Amino acid sequence: MVSRNEPDTPGLGDVVDKVKEAAPLHLKWLKNPFETQLWRSIFRHKVDDTPRNRSLAVLSNVFLHLHPAKINRDSVRYTFTWGMGGITFYLFLILTLSGVLLMFYYHPDKANAFRDILTIKNDVPFGNFLRNLHRWAAHAMIITVWMHQLRVFMTGSYKPPREFNWNVGVILLLVTMLLSFTGYLLPDDQLGFWAVTVGTNMARATPLIGHEGPLGPEFGATAFNDIRFAMLGGSIVDANALLRAYIWHCVGLPLVGGTFMIVHFWRIRKDGSISGPAPVMLASEVKTAKGRR
Ligand code: HEM
Structure with a gap:
């Protein structure tokens, strides 16, 4: 049996002493959290204003290192990139977040789907805002992804060494279109039903x-084993088509898209960052170049 006066059981007095002992150190950490072991374990380098330190701070942090430590100023000008790739990515993030929230209220079956949309619109707090946010962000993403592709084409950024990333982009474009197409059926309204009827009928050919x-x-x-049958899970747009659209829309396509986006961003770095405009020529260089012709 353990007695109350067991020597290694700390009494209240011991605890108070220990707190008092540690108090100055904790106070110091509170005043200057950058000195704590926890802070230093996350941010391993100071951000003193020297080029070397700034580079080290970026390189040794998982989030910051997603950006290169150095970039060509001209290649990130909005006049060159239009910011369209970045905006497309941010829209994808908004869509993922708002989509997950919508999933809490939506059942992908014929009895509930349309009713859930009405509930989201009319009864869920901020539900109509959430649904419109998702819908408008989806429309916007279609526009921005095309604008991004147009910019890449117009600036010739598909040329070597970026031809692989152009192909990754083509997959991303396809995934974006398919996300939009599968999402269209989910409200289970007339608009979605006929859009998917027409779209999947095209797949017959x-x-x-x-x-x-x-x-x-x-x-x-x-008609009972072709690609249209696989898309619909049957030969007509019905309950199986709704379930398939839901699974592709909420799980399959976001996973494929997210994975290829990671490859896309990694590849930009490996190809020597964003391409950038043609270097400006000095007046004297222009003369020399003309003279050579
Ligand atoms: C979900 C779709 C996409 C996202 C999130 C995305 C994102 C980005 C971002 C952030 C950049 C950096 C430069 C910039 O913003 O312009 C970029 C560059 C690039 N993207 Fe995309 N992109 C997508 C689709 C596409 C498509 C459809 C294509 C072409 C078919 C494409 C081809 C490229 C190429 C070749 C580059 C390198 C451009 C350069 O170095 O100037 N991307 N992408």
Whole structure:
């Protein structure tokens, strides 16, 4: 049996003494949190205003190191990039966040889907705002991703060494379009139903894997085993199509898109950062260049 006066059981007096002992140190940490072990374990370098220290601070922090320590000032000018790639990414983040919140109120089945949309609109606090935020951000993302592709094309930034990243971009464009298409069906209203009816009917004409497409029948494609059937989970737009659209929209496509975005950003760094405008020529250089012709 353990007695009350066991020597290694600290009494109240001991605890108070220890708190008193540690108080000055804790007070010092409160006044200057940058000196604590916790702070130093996260931010391992000071941000003193020297180029070396600033670079070290960026390189040794997981979030900061996503940005390069040094960049070409001209290549990040809005007049060059239009900021469209970045805005597309931010819209994707807004869509992910608002989409997760919408998932709390939405059931992907024929009995509930449309009713849930009405509930979100009319009964959920800020529900209408949330839904409109998601819808408008989706429309905006379609516009900005096309604008981004146009900018990359107009500045010739698809040329070597960036041809691989152009192809990653094409996948991202496709994923963005598919996210928009699958989201369209989810309210289970007339607009979505007919849009998906038309869209999936077009898939009948896919070469080889559509039952009305070139060489489709020759490859054994029928209305009950072709690509349209796979998209709908049946031969008509119904409960299975709604469930498939939901799973692709909320899980499959965001995962594929997110993964390729990581590859896209990593590749920008590996290709020597954003391409940047053509270097400016001095008047004297222009003369020399003309003279050589
Ligand atoms: C979800 C879609 C996309 C996101 C979030 C995204 C994001 C970005 C960002 C942030 C940049 C840095 C420069 C800038 O902002 O302009 C960039 C560059 C680039 N993107 Fe995208 N992008 C997407 C889709 C595309 C598409 C559709 C293409 C082309 C088919 C593309 C091709 C490229 C190329 C080649 C670069 C390098 C450009 C340069 O070095 O000047 N991206 N992207």
